[in-house]
Amino acid sequence: MQTIEVLFTPAEFDALSRRDLSRTACVVFDILRATSTIVTALGNGAAALVPVAEISEALAWRARQPGVLLAGERNGLRIRSAQTGGADFDLGNSPREFTADVVRGKTIVTTTTNGTRALRACAPAQTVLVGSFLNLAATARRLRELAPENLLLVCSGTGEQAAMEDALAAGALADLVWSDVRGGIADSAQLVREFYRRFQNDLTTAVTHSANGRRLLALPELREDVAFCLRRDAVVLVAVMSRDGRIEKSI
Ligand code: MLT
Numbered sequence: 084m085q086t087i088e089v090l091f092t093p094a095e096f097d098a099l100s101r102r103d104l105s106r107t108a109c110v111v112f113d114i115l116r117a118t119s120t121i122v123t124a125l126g127n128g129a130a131a132l133v134p135v136a137e138i139s140e141a142l143a144w145r146a147r148q149p150g151v152l153l154a155g156e157r158n159g160l161r162i163r164s165a166q167t168g169g170a171d172f173d174l175g176n177s178p179r180e181f182t183a184d185v186v187r188g189k190t191i192v193t194t195t196t197n198g199t200r201a202l203r204a205c206a207p208a209q210t211v212l213v214g215s216f217l218n219l220a221a222t223a224r225r226l227r228e229l230a231p232e233n234l235l236l237v238c239s240g241t242g243e244q245a246a247m248e249d250a251l252a253a254g255a256l257a258d259l260v261w262s263d264v265r266g267g268i269a270d271s272a273q274l275v276r277e278f279y280r281r282f283q284n285d286l287t288t289a290v291t292h293s294a295n296g297r298r299l300l301a302l303p304e305l306r307e308d309v310a311f312c313l314r315r316d317a318v319v320l321v322a323v324m325s326r327d328g329r330i331e332k333s334i
Pocket of ligand 1: 115116118241242
């Protein structure tokens with residue numbers, strides 16, 4: 084790898100359409116919770132996940148393919164009939180809902196506030212991987228094998244702002260591949276690596292103070308998602324988004 088760089092906010096990843104990503108691998112992080120949920124679903128046997136930006140796109144998928152499951156959130160909560168003009172979505176965005184009995188063999192179309200938007204913004208890249216603490220080591224191994232010229236770690240953020248937990252995960256991944264980078268280390272990468280190293284022995288406390296951590300911990304039905312998403316290397320798989328926008332497991 085020749086370069087490593089990190090993006091922190093939607094304003095930065097929305098600008099990716101003006102960059103040449105043909106020799107770039109993007110790893111997208113939305114730790115709380117979109118990318119952790121996608122990795123969990125694949126680990127539990129989902130056939131594929133399809134990230135879309137809008138509720139209307141998800142509904143159009145269902146109209147074309149009635150067998151797909153619809154998942155996602157607005158304001159952290161499952162999308163309901165009042166927002167679809169029809170039925171409730173099948174699933175929200177809590178990884179704990181995506182159990183094997185619900186998702187095995189299914190294609191799941193998902194729309195979330197930031198995570199699916201970040202994934203779509205990376206679509207033109209040579210390679211797009213879905214990153215989380217859950218599959219961090221497997222993702223780092225794949226990056227070493229692929230040895231892309233450029234590595235871009237894309238933090239989905241929260242609303243229009245940066246999210247601490249995404250920066251911590253980007254730092255953890257940067258730390259794992261650091262010795263493979265041949266020179267072009269952006270300050271953004273240096274920054275997240277130092278940040279991660281500062282908190283690596285107590286990620287839970289750090290994330291407890293983040294905006295997303297505080298938001299989820301205040302909701303009794305979602306508070307366990309925080310600890311769930313911080314389980315490092317609990318799922319041994321690489322999640323790859325192909326050119327057609329499908330995310331599938333690649334061991
Ligand atoms: C997002 O994509 O913005 C999130 O993952 C939000 C959430 O799950 O609450």
